[in-house]
Amino acid sequence: MMYVKNLFVSRSRFNNCHCEETEAISLFSMRLLRNGRLEKRQMLVLAIDTSCDDTSAAVIREGGGDRKLLSNVVSSQISVHQKYGGVVPELASRKHIESIVPIVTEALGTAKATLSDIDGIAVTQGPGLVGSLLVGLSFAKALSFATGIPFIGVNHIEGHLSAIFLEEEPPRFPYVGLVVSGGHTSLYRMDGFEKYTRLGQTRDDAAGEAFDKVAKFLGLGYPGGPIIDRLSGTGNPKAVRFPRPSLGKNSFDFSFSGLKTAVVNYARLHPAPPEGYPEESLCDIVSSFQEAVVEVLVKKTLQAVHHQKLRRVVLSGGVAANSHLRQRMLEEASQQGVKVYLPSPVFCTDNAAMIGVLGAEYLKKGIRSPYSLNAFSSLPL
Ligand code: KG4
Ligand code: ZN
DSSP states (O other): OEEOOOOOSOOEEETTTTEEEOOSOOSTTEEEOTTSOEEEOOEEEEEEEOSSSEEEEEEEEEETTEEEEEEEEEEEOHHHHGGGTSOOHHHHHHHHHHHHHHHHHHHHHHTTOOGGGOOEEEEEEESSOHHHHHHHHHHHHHHHHHHOOOEEEEEHHHHHHHGGGGSSSOOOSSEEEEEEOSSOEEEEEEEETTEEEEEEEBSSOOHHHHHHHHHHHTTOOSSHHHHHHHHHTTSOTTSSOOOOOOOOTTOOOBOOHHHHHHHHHHHHHSOOOTTOOOHHHHHHHHHHHHHHHHHHHHHHHHHHHHHTTOOEEEEESGGGGOHHHHHHHHHHHHHTTOEEEOOOHHHHSSOSHHHHHHHHHHHHTTOBOOTTOOOOSOOOO
16 A cells, blocks of 8 residues: 655645645545555644744644644743743744754654654744744755655644644534734634634734733733733732723724733832732732733623624633633633633643644645745734
């Protein structure tokens, strides 16, 4: 028996993301039997994400209606950027260059696979820090060129929205997907892979950005989201009534910069004593801030679900790891008869596994990217 790869039936442009598509059946995921018939087979996809400050590689097995994550290695750069209170792009790309080979090697090793077992490579093309993206993309292109393994560039936000398919019980389409990360806060109607309609997005700061900036202003450290999540556990969420920006009843857009400024103004009006805020007041401030963010996210998302006459909602992105957001979304949705799907926290923050889910979907349809594919800091979805 021999495997049939890379057979292009015809070519056409795919969206405007610089991909090549085979229109008829994908032969990539088929194998040729001795009797001349084609049979579906499983394929292994190596996925890479270097969109921001995590170098990540994963191996995913896909095929015959079965999807299994064989490895997912994430190397965090938090210790590099912590002292600057945020990601320093130049340092991030240098660190990716150092880490990419060991991380990919580890992902293959954990999956007990070698490059000769890999059928396709999926890599984040954007959005993100362009210097960081270029490391992963150039590496994937070089690997593809040297080995002949086809590769596909994918959208990082689409990757986040696909993370839920790493779970045991993924949702059926259609549903409303909320992406809440450090760079994005958007709501989508999801009718299938490649079938997305954006319902709204932030007009200024992303939710994660607001968490990070508030934490930085209060001198709490980086990244702010997990720190505020932890401190809020002992705070009073009703201690300070911060604004809940709604932007009108029928708008599914968000705005978090006014809320962030309200926290800054509150802290200026109630300055910390020389030894710093007592733990209790600090926890009350961040808990009240988190309460306002979560209330807006839950309300708008559920409004969007009802507006679309749907009954399912999926959360994704780093802020979807927030314990209060997860709990409140579950509580309020269940009261309204809406089912909530939450990726495990490790699949909410940046990871290559989610890029592999999406890459496998495209690769099995015969979609590939050309070597001229570029990285883009903003890549609309
Ligand atoms: O998805 P992600 O890892 O990277 C981007 O694509 O941006 O999201 C990172 C963001 C950061 O702003 C971080 O503070 C936030 O997600 N985050 C959290 C939590 N964990 C990560 N925000 C709130 N609560 C958390 N537990
Ligand atoms: Zn992300």
